[in-house]
Every structure is written in structure tokens, then in C-alpha cells.
Amino acid sequence: LERTVVILGNGFVEFQDQMGDDQCVADAARVSKLGESKGEESDRKLIHYLMKHGHSTPFEQVELKFRIKCPLFVRSQIMRHRTFSYNEMSRRYTSENIDFYIPEYFRKQAETNKQSSLEDSKIEYIIDDIPLMPPQPVKEFVKKIAEDACYNYYLMLDNGVSREQARMVLPINMNTMFIMKGNLKNWFHFLGLRTREDAQWETRQVAIAVENFIMDSVPCCYEAWALYRKDKE
Numbered sequence: 001l002e003r004t005v006v007i008l009g010n011g012f013v014e015f016q017d018q019m020g021d022d023q024c025v026a027d028a029a030r031v032s033k034l035g036e037s038k039g040e041e042s043d044r045k046l047i048h049y050l051m052k053h054g055h056s057t058p059f060e061q062v063e064l065k066f067r068i069k070c071p072l073f074v075r076s077q078i079m080r081h082r083t084f085s086y087n088e089m090s091r092r093y094t095s096e097n098i099d100f101y102i103p104e105y106f107r108k109q110a111e112t113n114k115q116s117s118l119e120d121s122k123i124e125y126i127i128d129d130i131p132l133m134p135p136q137p138v139k140e141f142v143k144k145i146a147e148d149a150c151y152n153y154y155l156m157l158d159n160g161v162s163r164e165q166a167r168m169v170l171p172i173n174m175n176t177m178f179i180m181k182g183n184l185k186n187w188f189h190f191l192g193l194r195t196r197e198d199a200q201w202e203t204r205q206v207a208i209a210v211e212n213f214i215m216d217s218v219p220c221c222y223e224a225w226a227l228y229r230k231d232k233e
């Protein structure tokens with residue numbers, strides 16, 4: 001796998017670091033009996049046993065770290081997961097490299113689930129009731145809002161307004177970047193919640209990218225989790 005996967009047009013998920021692997025989970029479980037590994041197949045069986053019966057602490061021995069670039073509204077959902085360590089870029093420090101997530105198309109509001117959108121639906125145009133204003137493609141409409149916000153932001157900075165206040169005019173589709181580190185048990189919990197169909201599509205793209213890296217880096221733990229726990233997180 002490449003270490004970086006592009007998501008949401010100009011965002012990314014970058015696999016940065018890992019401590020521990022499948023073997024280390026099995027070793028951690030065996031320490032209670034001072035046992036030693038009897039080979040890959042017995043480690044695999046042990047990992048499946050641990051996962052199936054909810055013996056979760058050995059999975060905490062593996063740590064994984066990612067760098068994520070995504071819009072602010074996705075970041076807010078991700079950072080509700082309190083068991084991770086985060087460090088994020090700060091718009092108090094820098095006014096550089098501002099860019100925005102502009103989706104290819106916009107989804108309609110779901111009627112039954114008040115939080116969700118209809119994934120196969122598309123809103124094509126914004127129609128305003130200003131006389132003579134033609135319908136505008138939604139993507140262009142949102143792009144213009146972001147460009148105007150950016151212009152006004154720099155105008156405020158040019159007039160001496162502090163970065164920490166001027167940033168309030170920037171919309172929440174602005175991208176941010178942060179590092180997120182946590183143990184495998186908590187990553188699995190995060191994946192269970194954020195790859196589900198009721199999670200917001202944009203946030204799901206981050207989770208799916210993380211899931212693909214985890215699938216590759218701890219294949220046996222991932223296999224056991226997908227089998228026994230994924231639907232129960």
C-alpha cells in the first residue's frame with residue numbers, strides 16, 4: 001500500500017507510524033501464562049479467541065499514527081473520539097495554505113433519518129429568488145462562497161485584524177490537518193462507528209482509508225475484528 005491515500009478531492013490520510021503487530025498482540029496475551037509463540041497458526045487462533053471473547057487489552061499493545069487532512073466539519077466528528085492523541089495545525093499561527101473541500105455533487109436531506117443524506121441523490125442547481133439571477137450549479141455556488149470568505153479573511157488581515165479572530169469568517173469546509181495516534185482497540189472502535197452507513201459519507205472516507213491501512217498492517221487482528229466485532233462496536 002502507498003503510505004498516503006487521497007480523499008475528498010484535496011484531502012488525504014497518511015499512514016505515519018506503527019508500534020507492534022499481530023505477533024505482539026499474541027505475545028501480550030501469552031505473557032499471563034509466561035507462554036511463548038508456537039507459530040503463526042497458533043497465534044492466529046489465539047487472536048481470534050481474544051477477539052471473540054472480548055479480551056481486548058492485548059490489542060492495546062499496538063499503536064498506529066496517521067496524519068489526516070480533511071474539512072473542519074469532518075475533523076469535528078473525528079475528534080469526538082476521546083481516546084486518541086491529537087495535534088493539529090493552528091490558524092492562530094498561520095494564514096497560509098488555505099484550501100476547501102468542494103464536493104463533486106451535493107446530496108439531498110434524508111427524511112426518515114434526520115441526520116443523514118440520501119446517498120444516491122443529487123442537487124444540481126441553487127435557485128435564488130433574486131430577479132434575473134440564473135440557477136447556479138451548486139458546486140460553483142459553494143466555490144464562490146469559499147473564495148469570497150477567503151478574500152474577506154485576507155482583507156481583515158491586511159487591515160491588521162489578528163489571525164485568531166479573522167479566521168472566524170472562514171467556512172467549515174476549509175481543510176485542516178492533524179496527527180491522530182491511538183491503540184488498535186480504539187482504532188477498531190472508531191472504525192466500527194465511522195465506517196457504518198449512518199456515519200456521514202465524508203467522515204466515512206477517512207475511516208475507510210484508515211481501515212485499509214489497518215487491514216494491511218495487522219491482518220490477523222483485522223480479520224478477527226471484522227469477523228466478531230465490527231458490527232457490534
Ligand SMILES: Cc1cc2nc3c(=O)[nH]c(=O)nc-3n(C[C@H](O)[C@H](O)[C@H](O)COP(=O)(O)OP(=O)(O)OC[C@H]3O[C@@H](n4cnc5c(N)ncnc54)[C@H](O)[C@@H]3O)c2cc1C
Pocket residue numbers: 080081082083084186189193194198199200
Ligand atoms: C452516526 C453517528 C452519529 C452521531 N451523532 C451525534 C450527535 O448528534 N451529537 C453528538 O454530540 N454526538 C454524536 N455522535 C458522536 C458520539 O456520540 C460519540 O461521541 C462518538 O462516536 C465517539 O464515540 P465514543 O465515545 O464511543 O468514542 P471514544 O471517545 O473514542 O471513547 C471510546 C470508549 O471509551 C469509553 N469512554 C471514553 N470517554 C469516556 C467517558 N468520559 N466516560 C465514560 N466512558 C468513556 C467509552 O466506553 C467509549 O465508548 C455521533 C456518532 C456517530 C457514529
